[in-house]
Amino acid sequence: MLTVAPGPLRPWFTPERPGPLVFEHVARTGHGRVRVDRWPDPRVVLAELPGNLALRGDPEHLPAAALAELTGFVDAPPEWLPALRASDPATAPWDRLIAVLPATAPVPPPSADVRLLTSDDAPAFAGLSTESAWIAETWGDVPGLLAAGVARGVVVDGRVAALAVPFYLGGRYEDIGVVTEPDHRRRGLSTACAGALIADIRARGHVPTWSTSPDNTGSRGVAARLGFVHERDDVLYALRTPVPTS
Numbered sequence: 257m258l259t260v261a262p263g264p265l266r267p268w269f270t271p272e273r274p275g276p277l278v279f280e281h282v283a284r285t286g287h288g289r290v291r292v293d294r295w296p297d298p299r300v301v302l303a304e305l306p307g308n309l310a311l312r313g314d315p316e317h318l319p320a321a322a323l324a325e326l327t328g329f330v331d332a333p334p335e336w337l338p339a340l341r342a343s344d345p346a347t348a349p350w351d352r353l354i355a356v357l358p359a360t361a362p363v364p365p366p367s368a369d370v371r372l373l374t375s376d377d378a379p380a381f382a383g384l385s386t387e388s389a390w391i392a393e394t395w396g397d398v399p400g401l402l403a404a405g406v407a408r409g410v411v412v413d414g415r416v417a418a419l420a421v422p423f424y425l426g427g428r429y430e431d432i433g434v435v436t437e438p439d440h441r442r443r444g445l446s447t448a449c450a451g452a453l454i455a456d457i458r459a460r461g462h463v464p465t466w467s468t469s470p471d472n473t474g475s476r477g478v479a480a481r482l483g484f485v486h487e488r489d490d491v492l493y494a495l496r497t498p499v500p501t502s
Contacts, residue, residue, distance in 0.1 A: 257291040257292065257293060257302065257319065257322045258291060258292055258294065258295050259289050259291050260290055260291065260292055260295055262279065262282055262283040262303070263283065265279070265290060265292070265298070265301050266279070266283065268301045268312045268313070269301075269303070269310065269312065272427055272428050272429060273429070274354050274356050274429050274431065274463070274465035274467075274488075275331075275352070275354045275431065275465065275467055275488075275490055276308065276310065276329075276331040276352075276424060276431070276467065276492065277424035277425070277426040277429060278303045278304075278305055278308050278309060278310035278331055278424065279301075279303035279310050280424065280425070280426040280427060281305060281394055281424045281425050281426070282303050282304070282305065284425050284426070284427065285395065285404070285425055287305065287394060287400060288304050288306075288394070289304050290302065290303050290304070291304065291322075293313075293318060293319065293322075298313065299313050299314050299317035300312070300313035300314060300315075300317045300318045301313055302318070302322075302326075304326075305393065305394045306328070306393045306394070307327070307328040307329065307390070307393055307497070308328055308331075308393070308394065309326055309328050309329070309330045309331065309332075309495070310331040311330060311331070311332040311336055312332070315335060315338070315339035316339075318339065323339065323340075323343045324343055326343075326495055326496070327495060327496040327497055328495060328496075328497055329350060329492040329493070329494055329495075330493040330494075330495050331492055332493060336493070337349075337493060343495070344495050344496050347494065347495050348493070348494045348499050349491045349492070349493060349494075349499075350469070350491065350493070350494050350499045351470055351489070351490075352468070352469060352489070352490040352492060353468055353469070353476070353486060353489060354465065354486075354487045354488050354489070354490050355466040355467075355479050355484035355485055355486050355487055356429075356464075356465050356466075356484065356485055356487045357454060357464040357465070357466070357482065357483055357484050357485070358483065358485055359463075361482070361483030361484075362483070363451070363454060363455050363458065364447070364448075364451030364452075364454065364455075364482065365451075366451075366452060366455070367448040367451070369445075370408055370409065370410055370448050370449050370451075371408070371410075371411075372405065372407070372408060372456075373402055373408070373409045373411075373416075374402055374405065375399070375402045375403060377402060377409075377411060377416075378398060378399065379414070380411045380414055380415050380416045381398045381416055382415075383415045383416075384398075384415075384416055384437070385437055385438065387438075388416075388419070388435040388436075388437060390433075390435075391419055391421055391423070391434075392421070394423055394424065395421070401421060406422050406425075406453075407420070407421045408421075408449050408450075408453045408456065409449055410445050410448070412440065415437075416437065417436065417437050417439075417440040417445060418434070418435065418436040418437065418440060418445035418446055418448070419434065419435055419436075419449060420432060420434040420446070420449035420452070421433050421434075421453070422453070426462070428462060428463060429462060429464075429465045430460070430462045430463070430464060430465065431465045431467055432450055432453060432457075432464055432465065432466055434449055434450050434453075434475075434478065436449075446474075446478050447478050450478060451482060454482065466479045466482075469500070469502060471501075471502045472502040473502070474502070
């Protein structure tokens with residue numbers, strides 16, 4: 257597989273739609289990479305972020321050795337499932353709900369506890385729990401996330417208590433990721449952080465979106481309180497990785 261500049265391959269992933277914007281995030285942030293089976297005239301395009309992948313094209317032309325290297329949640333058309341299961345028989349679908357915030361939804365009032373996090377806040381991430389660590393994956397881990405200046409969070413006693421980020425940054429949409437540490441849950445911090453991020457996303461001229469699992473009642477509750485509206489059902493394929501449980 258050849259690593260190539262993503263720009264010429266955008267038509268493979270258009271039109272942009274709410275949800276897992278792996279290709280657009282790679283193209284717009286420089287994190288991750290895009291690979292093809294050959295250049296020019298590729299038959300397969302693979303966009304990669306840590307733990308998150310997007311595949312387009314003809315599965316027959318993705319080399320088995322390249323597929324065997326992949327691990328994570330795969331955004332791909334249904335015709336890719338046989339090839340994924342040939343590589344990993346345990347590949348399982350992960351059902352997703354995709355929601356969009358209407359332009360008419362009000363911006364939540366700001367919370368005094370929520371602020372934009374910067375590189376000076378790096379020490380506050382040292383104690384972040386393993387169940388929350390995924391939040392920085394698409395930005396090249398914590399240093400990249402903080403350098404981008406896109407994280408809204410709450411720091412309590414020198415440690416991150418809650419955090420909302422654009423997990424995927426697109427040209428039109430930004431898909432929100434949010435975590436709250438176990439000791440700080442049920443205090444409205446996820447809603448407050450996501451609300452502050454919504455204001456930032458709209459200031460950038462983009463549309464906030466929300467992706468979650470049907471059984472993740474906590475995430476669905478936050479989305480409902482913020483005014484998100486169901487846009488479609490979707491699925492990712494868990495390749496050599498377990499399907500998360502809420």
